[in-house]
Amino acid sequence: MTKADIVEKIYEKVGFSKKESAELVETVFDLIKTTLEDGDKIKIAGFGNFVVKEKSDRRGRNPQTGEEITIVARKILTFKPSQVLKSAINAEQ
Numbered sequence: 353m354t355k356a357d358i359v360e361k362i363y364e365k366v367g368f369s370k371k372e373s374a375e376l377v378e379t380v381f382d383l384i385k386t387t388l389e390d391g392d393k394i395k396i397a398g399f400g401n402f403v404v405k406e407k408s409d410r411r412g413r414n415p416q417t418g419e420e421i422t423i424v425a426r427k428i429l430t431f432k433p434s435q436v437l438k439s440a441i442n443a444e445q
Contacts, residue, residue, distance in 0.1 A: 355381075388429060400433040 355377060362373040384402070387394055394402040404427050412423040433441075 396434075398434055398436045400431055400437055403430050403432070404428070405430055 359370065359373045359377050362368060362376060363370050366373070368376065384394060388402060388404050391404055393404070407426050407428055409425050410423050412421050413419070414421055
């Protein structure tokens with residue numbers, strides 16, 4: 353599903369114009385992005401949690417040369433689905 357698909361579904365189900373639907377989707381995504389950039393987590397009941405985690409420096413190996421390298425610290429985004437979402441996904445099978 354793409355962003356355009358989400359806009360189309362909102363247009364069909366809610367009755368907003370396509371322009372209003374697109375603005376709504378953009379606003380929600382901007383809020384999510386800004387919140388995660390600030391390092392805060394997002395909890396959506398019945399859906400799941402988005403959390404930014406810190407990964408520290410670690411040793412790695414170049415697979416072509418075998419040379420040891422240091423993989424620099426970075427932030428990663430994780431998503432943990434809620435039990436409701438897990439149940440819904442597993443019920444389809």
